[in-house]
Amino acid sequence: MNRLFLALPLAAALSACGSADEPPTDLEAARSDGEAQALARNIEAGDFLDLALGPKIAGPQGEEVESALSNAEGNFADMRSFVACPAAMAVCDPQTAPEGTIYTYVHVVFPGEDNEAGTGSGEANDSSDVERATSFRMTQPATGFTGAAGYSKDEALAAIGMKADVVITCDEGALVWTVSAGDGGDQWEQAEPLTFWWQSTVPPAGPAPAYAILANYTPATGSGPCPAAAPGAVNACLAPSLDGSED
Template identity: 70%
Template sequence: MNAHTTRSFRFLTATAAALALAACSDEPDKDATELESATTEGEADALAAALPVGDFMDLKLGAKIVGPQGPEVTGTLDSAEGSFADIRSYVACPAGMDPCDPKTAPEGTIYTYVHVVYPGEDNEDDTGSGEGNDSSDVEQATSFRMLRPAHGFTGSVGYSKAEALAAIGEKADIVVTCLDGAIIWSVNPGDAGDQWEQAEPMTFYWQSTLPPSGPAPAYSIKANYTEAAGSGPYPAAKDGATNACL
C-alpha cells in the first residue's frame, strides 16, 4: 500500500435509506454528503482501499474494561510544539457482558476500542491537556491514526457520524484506510466545507479479537499540519491473531 492510500477523498456518510430517498426525489437531499468519482489513478487506488465504516451510535456495547487508570484512559496528543489534542479512550465488551474482564471473557470475545479526540482541548481544566497546556488554536485537524499495527483487527471500524456532521457540516467525509497494518481515519471537509477544529470532539472506534495489554504510544492526530502523538489502550501482538489491515 502506498502513500496515495492515505489521501482523503469524499464518500457518502448519510445512510443508504437517505440516499435512496434522494435518488427518488426531484430535490437534492440536504442531509447527504456529496459522492464524487475518482479523477486520478491515486484517488481510484485510495477509494478501492477504503474500508467500510460503521456509525458509533449504532454500536451496542457492554461494560468497559477497568484497568489501573479506571474504566477510561485520558491523555494528550503532543509534539515538540506542545499539546494538540486531548484523547479519552476505553475498551468495551459486547452488549450484555458486565463486568468486562478479559481474564474471564469467553473465547471469541470482540473488544471495541473507542477514542474520543478533542483538537486543542476538551474545556475541562483537570483532564487531558488542561488549561494553559494546549497548542495554539487548532484551526484544522485532518486525520486521526494508529502508529502501530492494529493487532486482532476484525475489519469493523467507524466513527460518530453525528459528531462529524456537527464538526464539519453537510460535507462531512471521513475515509478509513490502512497503512502498514495500522488504521487511518482521514478527515476531508470538502470544497468550502467547515474544518474539524478546536474543541470539536470526534469519536473513533475499531474492533479487535484481542484485549488491551495497557496504554501505549500508538495514536496520533495531524493538526495545524503537525503530527502529535500520545498513548491509548493497545493490544499486544499474539500468534495466530489476524489483522484485517494485512
C-alpha cells in the same frame, strides 16, 4: 506483505476537497489508478451510535484513559479512550472473557483541548489553537482487527456540517481516519469531539504510544489502549486482497 486495504495519501485527500459553497466533499472520486485501488478497498464506516456496547475494561487508570497528542511544539489534541466488551457481558475482564470476545476500542479526540478543567491535559494544552484537523490514525498495527471500524456521524455533522467526509483506510496494518471538510468554512477544529472506534479480537495490554492526529498540518502523537502482542492474531488490514493479488 499481503494487505487488504491501502491508505489514501493525505495530499490526495486534500486535493479532493472543494470550496465551502460546493456540495459535500467526495473522497470517493479517485484521480489516479493508485487512488482508485485504495478507494476500492476502503473500510465501510459504521456509526458509533449503532454499536451495542457493554461494560468497559477497568485498567490501572480506571475505565477511561486520558492523554494528549503532542509534539515538541506542544499539545495538539486531548484524547479520551476506553475498551468495551459486547453488551451481553456483565463484566469486561480479559482474564475471564470467553474465547472469541470482540473488544471495541473507542477514542474520543478533541483537537486542541476539550475545554474541561478536570479532564484531558488541562492548561498545558493552551499552546495550540487548532483551526483544521485532517486525520486521526494509529501508528502501530491494529492487532486482531476484525475489519469493523467507524466513527460518530452525528459528531462529524455537528462539527463540520453536511460536507463532512470521513474515509477509513489502512497503512501497513494501522488504521487511518481521513477527515475532509472542504476548503474554508467549518472544519474539524478546536475542542470539537470526534469519536472513532474499531474492533479487535485481542484485548489491550495497556496504554501505548500508538495514536496520532494531523492538526494544523502538524503530526502529534500520544498514548491510548493498544492490543497486546498476539503473533497468531489476524489483522484485517494485512489479509490477502480480495482478488488474491499481493501488494
